[in-house]
Amino acid sequence: MKLSAREIAVYGMLGALMYASKVAMEVLPNVHLLGVFVVAMTVVYRKKALYPIYTYVFLNGLMAGFSLWWIPYLYVWTVLWAWVMLLPRRMPAKAKPVVYMAVCAAHGFLFGTLYAPAQALLFGLDFQGMVAWIVAGLPWDFVHGVSNFCCGVLICPLIALLQNASRYARLHG
Numbered sequence: 001m002k003l004s005a006r007e008i009a010v011y012g013m014l015g016a017l018m019y020a021s022k023v024a025m026e027v028l029p030n031v032h033l034l035g036v037f038v039v040a041m042t043v044v045y046r047k048k049a050l051y052p053i054y055t056y057v058f059l060n061g062l063m064a065g066f067s068l069w070w071i072p073y074l075y076v077w078t079v080l081w082a083w084v085m086l087l088p089r090r091m092p093a094k095a096k097p098v099v100y101m102a103v104c105a106a107h108g109f110l111f112g113t114l115y116a117p118a119q120a121l122l123f124g125l126d127f128q129g130m131v132a133w134i135v136a137g138l139p140w141d142f143v144h145g146v147s148n149f150c151c152g153v154l155i156c157p158l159i160a161l162l163q164n165a166s167r168y169a170r171l172h173g
Contacts, residue, residue, distance in 0.1 A: 001048060006169060011048070014041060015055020019063070022056075030144040035104040036151050038077055040158035042084040043100070044166065053077050072118040079114055080107040101152030109145030112137035 003011070014037070021033045034056070041049040057077060061070045083103050091099060107114075113134050120130035 003048070003051070007048065007051075010165075010169075011045075011051035012055055014052035015059060018052065018056035019059040022060070023063075028147075030108070030140050031147040031151070033151055033154065034077070035080060035107055035148045036154050036158060038080045039084050039100050039104050039152070039155050040162060042081050043155075043159050044162040046085065049081060050078070053081060068122050071122065072115045075118075076111065076114045080104070083107070097153070097156045100155040101149050104152040104155065105145045105149035107145075108148035109141050111144050112141045 018034055018037045021037070025032045037056075038049070038053060041052055045052075057070075057073045060073060064070070080103070083106075084100075087099065087103070116130050116134050119125065119133055120127075125133060
């Protein structure tokens, strides 16, 4: 996947925008636009969406510290990317918003469960300890899933914006 200079700049800015949006929304625990960005960028850029996703992951570690909490970030966002990659590219227009919002919400509801295996390995938890960790986080996962669903209304407008920007760049690039 060779990148042009324009793509390097765009993906870097999108990763930075993801990080900035997370920081701006930190006053609301587990409410953010990261799922919105991951879903929209994956729909538009497909495999290349991994560049801004991992730019965000790197920036998050750089700014908050590359500590044990950061290790699951190396895969939890890739799970959402993979789910979106598995969606059919041609869906009825009316289904797209609901499907994208549902996938985004599912990632939020399952975030703690996705995060748990790394926590278990890193902190020596047995299976029961891992399950207890998941159960203790369920209220936060509920907030995460509901907020991802609500924020998901922005996915289709963001897809349109990214597609228009890409089209414009191709025509005037």
